């Protein structure tokens with residue numbers, strides 16, 4: 001997510017300114033008795049890459065569940081602009097993780113038209129932002145849940161007081177289109193979801209819209225037939241990193257590093273932002289040089305009617321209200337969201353306590369980019385980093401212990417980035433970027449946390465940085481600057 005607006009952040013900002021393809025036919029619903037080498041029986045082996053280890057979130061325990069592992073979402077969605085109605089069929093391939101009498105997911109506010117489990121009608125109900133389906137399930141025996149639904153979308157409150165906050169989830173814009181931003185949760189406002197990053201899954205999303213409109217979603221575009229636009233994610237996606245936008249879009253394309261296709265979706269009024277959007281290949285090129293290969297097979301950005309921006313996987317969601325704050329703000333925020341494709345998307349946090357693991361890296365990448373691109377002096381970067389770190393620790397406390405009522409508070413960004421800057425100072429360029437590239441390559445498409453990050457840093461460098469990382473994440477005051485390690489160590 002983009003950096004929060006506000007006086008101090010503005011000061012930092014000023015300082016830094018210086019055709020047609022179809023998804024595979026779903027397999028037969030019932031689970032075959034023969035386990036495949038993936039450990040998943042029968043046709044479910046197709047979605048083995050969607051396996052994960054869901055946990056209950058310590059900050060937001062009511063969202064998501066550790067009772068099921070959704071392997072794959074097949075979403076067939078249709079948006080009616082005049083009626084403001086979403087009609088959907090969601091086909092979820094689910095691995096239950098324990099015996100239960102129901103399957104419970106996050107979902108609102110739709111009317112259910114039909115629910116089936118393995119092809120048999122089942123009772124389902126939507127209440128209190130949950131879908132409950134009465135169906136006995138057994139641990140490790142996958143089921144196919146199909147939910148047909150329709151209704152007018154409604155959002156859910158964002159647990160924060162951020163300056164750029166807005167309700168979370170599927171939002172109708174003044175033109176009758178829709179867009180969504182949904183971190184830390186809110187995907188459940190457009191499809192039934194285990195809405196927690198620890199349960200990443202594969203996706204096939206089809207969006208049907210009226211003639212003259214476009215449907216955009218996260219994942220790799222796999223063409224459109226008629227008015228139906230299709231996207232596929234063959235690597236895991238966290239629910240907060242999915243996106244959906246419907247509008248009267250124009251489309252521009254480009255080629256990124258190593259031939260990666262890049263798509264920009266913009267409304268006629270957004271055409272003035274195209275010169276910055278078109279810097280995408282050079283931004284991805286810069287990021288690749290620092291952090292290794294772009295981790296997906298397509299990239300792009302979609303402009304929406306928001307004041308924020310979000311690192312949705314393979315298709316960044318950019319608010320025009322953010323873009324209108326100026327070319328440098330847009331440029332910097334776009335770089336930030338692309339940096340998240342490595343830090344947050346390819347390697348995802350396990351739970352929301354470790355938001356610093358996403359935002360620290362993305363802001364630090366943004367600071368390095370500002371140094372390289374806008375000529376911000378290293379000494380200024382250090383000075384402002386310490387000054388803001390001190391201010392935000394005082395205001396919000398240490399980054400390693402975020403307040404669930406203040407999601408995305410700026411300390412998580414600034415202190416996380418300052419900790420990474422210490423590692424950089426200790427290790428020097430070569431070893432620091434080797435560390436960063438290794439973190440991505442060795443953990444591609446997994447969820448990680450502070451313990452695994454610390455263990456990785458110590459193992460990779462041969463030094464014990466446990467105390468340094470803990471001090472920068474836990475101390476109520478800004479720790480002293482770290483000196484470079486002596487040569488040869």
Ligand SMILES: [Zn+2]
Nearest residue numbers: 001002359362
């Ligand atoms: Zn961010």
